[in-house]
Amino acid sequence: MMCAKKGLQRLSRPLWGPMRDERAQGTVEAAFLIPLLFVGLLLLIQPGVLLYDRLVMTSAASEACRLLATKTDALGDMTESCEAFVRHRLGAVPPVSCFHLHEGACSWDIRFEGDENTNIVRVTITNEARPLPLIGAGGALLGIVNDAGNFTIEVSVEGQTQPAWVETVEAGRNPSGWVGAWSS
Numbered sequence: 001m002m003c004a005k006k007g008l009q010r011l012s013r014p015l016w017g018p019m020r021d022e023r024a025q026g027t028v029e030a031a032f033l034i035p036l037l038f039v040g041l042l043l044l045i046q047p048g049v050l051l052y053d054r055l056v057m058t059s060a061a062s063e064a065c066r067l068l069a070t071k072t073d074a075l076g077d078m079t080e081s082c083e084a085f086v087r088h089r090l091g092a093v094p095p096v097s098c099f100h101l102h103e104g105a106c107s108w109d110i111r112f113e114g115d116e117n118t119n120i121v122r123v124t125i126t127n128e129a130r131p132l133p134l135i136g137a138g139g140a141l142l143g144i145v146n147d148a149g150n151f152t153i154e155v156s157v158e159g160q161t162q163p164a165w166v167e168t169v170e171a172g173r174n175p176s177g178w179v180g181a182w183s184s
Contacts, residue, residue, distance in 0.1 A: 046135045060089035061123040061157035068121040069161040097130040124156040
């Protein structure tokens, strides 16, 4: 009898009472939090995209430095083949504008300095990437995008062509002097 009485009291409560105020609270909170969640997601994705670009570019530049350390002009100019080697490595970056601008002309700028006859070789790779929505407006206000409204990513890797001990050896960089150097 007591349970039936409580049930009747619950059913007789007006809809505009205290219970009415708590209904659909989750919907209001979700309508507020979902846009904030997406903006937060954008703020996390953009640095990840730029970091991925930078990692691939650094890896390609490091491999190109090792290639330049052995580059010789004995068979002719190897600049085009070195650039093709680097562009092949940079193919790991998707041709999507937020990773790499590929509209009209490719935005990769690859510069080589040095060869096997120099002490140091350097490879510099520059790229442009379009910012994600909302990030571009904030980037323009902060001044971290270029005049075209894109991020500019530049990586420069430098390496020695020979280890330091080669210079201290009597034969030096002369290959014919190395023949029989250990037998004497």
